[in-house]
């Protein structure tokens with residue numbers, strides 16, 4: 001638990017939002033620059049999408065090598081979190097597999113990812129159909145797939161753990177972390193950021209980073225810019241596998257999608273199995289959504305899982321909750337200076353932001369201090385793409 005800092009009247013940089021993006025940015029800014037950094041969070045650290053995240057760390061992104069590079073860089077950071085930050089986080093390795101058939105679209109995506117990971121020297125294995133039953137003995141009829149691409153060093157962590165770790169480390173570096181305080185608006189003078197107004201007083205600053213997750217669009221409205229983000233509800237169950245299943249399959253399950261792609265599964269800490277929806281079309285208000293999965297969804301989900309892994313048909317339900325994705329039309333991030341000088345936005349992370357958060361903090365730090373970054377070609381994340389076309393890059397990728 002963090003003690004409460006005092007809201008300063010001036011700070012070089014104010015970060016709005018204490019999710020994984022705001023806290024990662026606070027960490028990198030405070031460890032690599034002399035800037036005064038203040039993070040303002042309206043509730044508690046990791047109480048938005050981050051706290052509900054499945055926190056899967058994978059590198060396979062089909063042919064989108066920019067994300068594979070960032071995910072790999074970020075995963076190395078998460079693996080060394082304690083050395084880098086002095087804080088310990090939960091972290092497990094668990095391979096992720098994408099099954100595919102040669103004549104289907106998902107098959108092409110899986111193969112493209114295989115090519116990208118191979119070219120980047122990220123550990124990856126392609127199993128042919130006849131090898132699948134030995135690799136994945138718990139999955140029924142797994143040899144109906146032509147192949148499986150295993151992202152061998154994928155893993156998972158915990159969103160609340162990582163965001164709180166980043167926030168504590170940022171404070172150790174001298175950053176101010178304010179919780180329970182809401183930023184009401186951004187103040188602009190002569191086309192430059194002049195400060196923020198909060199419900200506990202004003203803070204003068206030259207630079208503001210809006211990392212407010214699904215609440216970000218309202219800050220776009222402050223500066224007359226529409227941030228194209230839709231907020232959707234996702235439903236999560238944590239299952240308890242039967243004891244004999246755990247004995248038979250100590251690593252429980254690979255991380256993978258259920259047939260159809262709208263669901264995914266991964267092991268959970270403490271021998272559980274997490275099953276969740278992915279990219280539902282159910283748009284919600286992030287302040288008022290039903291946090292209990294629907295009865296129909298629970299039935300459909302357990303049925304689908306039972307068809308895929310028959311020995312899990314009798315798994316009990318240990319926990320259930322919902323969370324929200326905030327997605328741009330093309331499901332790609334926005335990481336950019338937008339509007340007045342000194343105004344940066346980091347948003348639209350949909351269902352795949354957690355794994356990229358260290359790279360996002362690094363990139364924002366570079367953009368704020370240098371105006372550019374060496375890590376990747378950050379123009380891919382520019383806001384301009386929506387000024388050219390409302391659909392941005394023009395396709396919504398299958399990004400978990």
Ligand SMILES: Cc1cc2nc3c(=O)[nH]c(=O)nc-3n(C[C@H](O)[C@H](O)[C@H](O)COP(=O)(O)OP(=O)(O)OC[C@H]3O[C@@H](n4cnc5c(N)ncnc54)[C@H](O)[C@@H]3O)c2cc1C
Nearest residue numbers: 017019042048049050053054056183213323349353354355
């Ligand atoms: C169910 C679910 C599963 C997911 N699974 C994965 C996964 O397996 N792998 C992966 O990589 N990603 C996953 N994601 C995505 C990932 O969790 C998100 O992309 C990431 O957490 C977004 O972080 P954020 O900091 O942008 O937003 P948030 O965590 O939502 O943080 C925004 C913060 O801003 C604060 N805030 C808002 N308004 C104000 C204000 N006016 N003043 C001050 N503070 C304010 C909020 O209280 C909140 O804490 C998942 C997400 C969900 C919901």
